[in-house]
Amino acid sequence: MSRPDSQPWYSGAHRALEPDVGPVDEHALCECGHCDRKQRYRLPWPEVGGDVAYCGYHVARYRHHNRELWERIRSLDDVEDPDAYAVVGDRFLTxxxxxxxxxxxxxxxxxxxxxxxxxxxxxxxxxxxxxxxxxxxxxxxxxxxxxxxxxxxxxxxxxxxxxxxxxxxxxxxxxxxxxxxxxxxxx
Incomplete structure (x- = not known):
């Protein structure tokens, strides 16, 4: 029996999720692969709908590849500004x-x-x-x-x-x- 104002039980599942960006709780190794530095920042990983934790260097790569996300990271109060990783050091970003x-x-x-x-x-x-x-x-x-x-x-x-x-x-x-x-x- 269908009612005109009824909605399917899963209708809330299609709302856009706001990716979580912020500091990591535990400092395990960077999740980018082949990296032995400690995690510092949690970032969205839209391909799987979850998040990933990167070190400062790999977060700095977002400066060139995803400006919107980079600005969100920089605007956080409880996280060190990752600009330092983007402009200093001996590693290339791109x-x-x-x-x-x-x-x-x-x-x-x-x-x-x-x-x-x-x-x-x-x-x-x-x-x-x-x-x-x-x-x-x-x-x-x-x-x-x-x-x-x-x-x-x-x-x-x-x-x-x-x-x-x-x-x-x-x-x-x-x-x-x-x-x-x-x-x-x-x-």
Missing amino acids: LDEVPEEISVDGKRMRRVALGVDGWALFDSAEPDNDGEVRFVTVDRSLEPRESVEISRSSAGEFLNWFREHEGVHDLDPDARRALYGGEPRDV
Whole structure:
């Protein structure tokens, strides 16, 4: 039996939820993956309808990727302003901040990716005579952090390993084309 003014029992479930933004209660590790810093801020994760807790560095990435959320975080009274993480430190926030080419030990290096740790990954612009390619991570002051030399034929495997074990925020467009075999096709 239906009445004209009746509503289904689930009608309240479709109201828009206001995502919770604020400090974390417990300081476990950052939930972005591949990060060993402590959580500081709780942020919405709309894909699953919940929230996620990030460290200061990963919250600072919201400055470029979600201005509305960034402003909400900054306006909170009971949380340290995350602006400090966005303007100081030795980590890049976006791939656009990373130079396309640099020189390391007198050798020209090309940008490959921005890692989850905020360091940029570069590789040799020209392989050595023996076919070795050098991969180097550098910080914002372009100081080398870690380095490895591998054969040119294993460069793609190394990049896949780096993505799985270290984490990548973004790949350089040229590196993406090399890894995936050319220009992306429009579907």
